Amino acid sequence: EAGVAQSPRYKIIEKRQSVAFWCNPISGHATLYWYQQILGQGPKLLIQFQNNGVVDDSQLPKDRFSAERLKGVDSTLKIQPAKLEDSAVYLCASSPGTGGREKLFFGSGTQLSVL
Amino acid sequence: QQPVQSPQAVILREGEDAVINCSSSKALYSVHWYRQKHGEAPVFLMILLKGGEQKGHEKISASFNEKKQQSSLYLTASQLSYSGTYFCGTGRSGTASKLTFGTGTRLQVTL
Numbered sequence: 023e024a025g026v027a028q029s030p031r032y033k034i035i036e037k038r039q040s041v042a043f044w045c046n047p048i049s050g051h052a053t054l055y056w057y058q059q060i061l062g063q064g065p066k067l068l069i070q071f072q073n074n075g076v077v078d079d080s081q082l083p084k085d086r087f088s089a090e091r092l093k094g095v096d097s098t099l100k101i102q103p104a105k106l107e108d109s110a111v112y113l114c115a116s117s118p119g120t121g122g123r124e125k126l127f128f129g130s131g132t133q134l135s136v137l
Numbered sequence: 138q139q140p141v142q143s144p145q146a147v148i149l150r151e152g153e154d155a156v157i158n159c160s161s162s163k164a165l166y167s168v169h170w171y172r173q174k175h176g177e178a179p180v181f182l183m184i185l186l187k188g189g190e191q192k193g194h195e196k197i198s199a200s201f202n203e204k205k206q207q208s209s210l211y212l213t214a215s216q217l218s219y220s221g222t223y224f225c226g227t228g229r230s231g232t233a234s235k236l237t238f239g240t241g242t243r244l245q246v247t248l
Contacts, residue, residue, distance in 0.1 A: 026178075057238075064139070064224050064238035065179065078235050113178065123167065123186065126226075126236070128178035 024048065026129035028114050034135045040102035043132045047095070047116030053077075054091055055126065056099050057113040065113055071097065072120050104136045138162055140227045140239040148245045149215045157210040157242045159225030168201050168208040169226035169236060172219075179224060182210070215246045 027046040035041050047054050053072050057065035068087065069079040073094040082089070086105070091097040101108055111133050115126040140161040149155055159168060167186050171179035185201035185208060196213040208227075212219055222243050226236035 062241075064226075064241050066238070067235060070235060123184065125169065125181035125184060126171075126179075127181070128171075130178050 026114055026116055026127050028112075028129035028132055030132055031130065032133050032135075034137065035104055036137050037106055038103040040100065041104055041134065042101075043099045043112050043114075043134075045097045045099070045114030045129060047097070047114070048127055051116035051118050051127070052094075053117045053120050054097050055115040055117075056089055056097070057115065059111045059113055059131070061110070068099070077120070101134075104134075106136050109134055109136045139237055140225055142223075142225060142239040142242045144242060145240070146243040146245075148247065149212075151217060151246055151248055152214050153246075155212040155215060155244060157212070157223050157225075157244070159208045159210070159227070159239050161206045161227050163206065163227075163229055165201075165203065165206050165208075165227050165229060167228040168199075169228070170199055170208075170210050171224045171226065171238075172221045173224065174221040182223075212244070215244075217246050217248070220244055220246045 056068045059065045068082045070077040071091040089099045111131040113131045114129045117124045170182040173179040187203040199210045201208045222241045225239040
């Protein structure tokens with residue numbers, strides 16, 4: 023079975039520029055997650071979608087970050103404008119259901135460097 | 138609140154055992170364990186649900202003490218392939234699908 027696809031793999035931008043990441047979850051998975059992983063730390067949940075709707079975005083810096091899930095499938099995460107502290111790996115994950123009893127399947131991530 | 142893992146790092150020789158602990162200050166519904174190798178995505182190891190169950194496959198097992206809000210991951214007869222950073226992810230009742238990942242434990246297995 024195909025895994026979670028993310029692109030681009032790497033991105034280097036200057037501060038105040040904008041950037042977008044794309045994620046294609048495993049087919050049929052209802053829940054999609056975006057995590058931010060700063061070097062040396064555990065992944066931090068930014069936003070969680072269940073099908074088309076947002077389940078949790080309490081830790082998403084909404085003044086600069088936005089995310090959408092198109093038709094309950096693909097998702098994009100955007101940062102505008104980027105700050106130096108946004109340098110991190112952005113991981114997309116998906117799971118079949120929503121109850122917390124299922125494992126998360128992670129993509130390879132997008133490594134963002136903000137200069 | 139982020140669960141705390143201990144130890145932060147451990148170096149083992151091949152064949153030795155290790156225990157990684159995960160503690161939360163909040164009541165837990167579930168605990169997930171993942172392993173991440175450098176530059177790669179986290180890979181699922183196992184899920185434990187409240188009830189104090191213990192699970193395992195091959196030489197990796199885990200326990201979940203609901204009352205103590207703790208989980209432990211047991212690595213037996215470690216292999217070189219076990220090297221990586223181990224993360225616990227905790228889910229709380231009512232928001233179980235929202236995982237909060239721990240601080241991570243770096244494990245290095247040497248010859």
